Amino acid sequence: MTETNGPALWASALPRPTAETHKHSRGRLGVVSGPPLRTGAARLAARAGLRIGAGLVKVFCPPDAAMVLAPALEAVMLDVFNDPLDLERLSEPMDAVVIGPAAGVDEATVLNIAALERTGAALVLDADALTVFQGRVDQLALGLDRDDVATPHAGEFERLFPGLLAQKGREDAARQAADVLGCIVVLKGDRTVIAAPDGRVRINDGAAPWLATAGSGDVLAGMIGGLLAQSMDSFEAASAAVWLHAEAARRFGPGLIAEDLPDRLPPLIAQRLDAAPGDA
Ligand SMILES: NC(=O)C1=CN([C@@H]2O[C@H](COP(=O)(O)OP(=O)(O)OC[C@H]3O[C@@H](n4cnc5c(N)ncnc54)[C@H](O)[C@@H]3O)[C@@H](O)[C@H]2O)[C@@H](O)CC1
Numbered sequence: 001m002t003e004t005n006g007p008a009l010w011a012s013a014l015p016r017p018t019a020e021t022h023k024h025s026r027g028r029l030g031v032v033s034g035p036p037l038r039t040g041a042a043r044l045a046a047r048a049g050l051r052i053g054a055g056l057v058k059v060f061c062p063p064d065a066a067m068v069l070a071p072a073l074e075a076v077m078l079d080v081f082n083d084p085l086d087l088e089r090l091s092e093p094m095d096a097v098v099i100g101p102a103a104g105v106d107e108a109t110v111l112n113i114a115a116l117e118r119t120g121a122a123l124v125l126d127a128d129a130l131t132v133f134q135g136r137v138d139q140l141a142l143g144l145d146r147d148d149v150a151t152p153h154a155g156e157f158e159r160l161f162p163g164l165l166a167q168k169g170r171e172d173a174a175r176q177a178a179d180v181l182g183c184i185v186v187l188k189g190d191r192t193v194i195a196a197p198d199g200r201v202r203i204n205d206g207a208a209p210w211l212a213t214a215g216s217g218d219v220l221a222g223m224i225g226g227l228l229a230q231s232m233d234s235f236e237a238a239s240a241a242v243w244l245h246a247e248a249a250r251r252f253g254p255g256l257i258a259e260d261l262p263d264r265l266p267p268l269i270a271q272r273l274d275a276a277p278g279d280a
């Protein structure tokens with residue numbers, strides 16, 4: 001089944017805190033940072049995760065990145081991991097974890113992903129966490145499940161599934177990828193395709209080409225992670241994040257940079273919460 005993505009599909013599933021909610025119960029999101037010269041992507045994702053409502057967001061970084069990150073974070077928390085086992089221990093209490101933005105295309109990233117897969121956290125795999133599985137997509141698929149979300153752009157998709165896009169087109173290629181990976185696939189671009197392993201597909205129209213700017217995908221990964229952390233179903237979380245992300249960019253218009261996106265989310269979310277359920 002193919003649908004046009006829009007708030008009518010998921011607005012009623014957006015998380016709402018209640019009087020009993022505290023920051024831990026609201027949803028805990030982890031974001032894995034790259035090395036000292038590559039921490040910006042994790043910061044973008046972390047801020048987006050907080051803005052979309054995760055109660056607590058922690059960046060996990062290698063030891064030498066800590067003194068770069070610490071002065072650049074406020075509400076976002078920070079923890080250092082020395083190795084994959086450390087990352088596994090720190091991620092155990094998390095409801096969701098984002099890995100990939102500026103993570104590095106190397107075996108350390110593969111081992112870190114394996115460590116995260118041993119926890120109960122829902123995973124968002126983006127950027128380097130996908131590229132690193134070029135030529136070994138079966139290994140990636142082994143560790144993923146329906147709660148997880150992979151967010152390739154067309155280049156990353158091609159690395160994982162060479163020729164599939166050209167052969168099948170975006171919609172069917174994303175559907176097949178979701179089936180093979182066993183997780184939600186968000187094939188990003190001007191018509192982002194959100195595909196589930198059960199064959200459902202949503203197309204996000206209303207392109208916002210202002211999004212073609214470095215780091216906007218990192219923000220999207222954080223937004224999806226923030227909704228997953230709040231226990232939103234992964235297909236709905238991906239759909240909602242993709243729509244809100246595109247809408248924030250559309251409203252901002254020219255001059256948009258990735259940093260602008262997280263802080264544009266609150267009024268959009270408020271509108272959808274007020275309108276739910278049923279408003280398109
Ligand atoms: N602020 C930051 O710290 C940022 C860090 N980033 C990280 O920087 C690293 C390198 O990013 P790159 O942008 O070089 O990596 P990409 O994998 O995005 O780009 C590498 C190549 O892939 C192709 N490609 C990229 N986007 C494509 C698309 N939509 N369709 C088709 N082909 C496409 C292009 O040939 C490009 O040269 C990654 O780890 C990434 O996560 C980026 O996310 C940008 C922001």
Ligand SMILES: Nc1ncnc2c1ncn2[C@@H]1O[C@H](COP(=O)(O)OP(=O)(O)O)[C@@H](O)[C@H]1O
Nearest residue numbers: 153188189190208209211212214215216217218
């Ligand atoms: N021409 C476009 N029209 C609409 N959206 C776009 C366009 N180009 C890119 N995007 C969106 O911008 C984001 C870019 O993500 P990505 O390529 O991963 O960038 P980065 O790695 O720099 O964060 C995606 O959400 C994608 O859908």
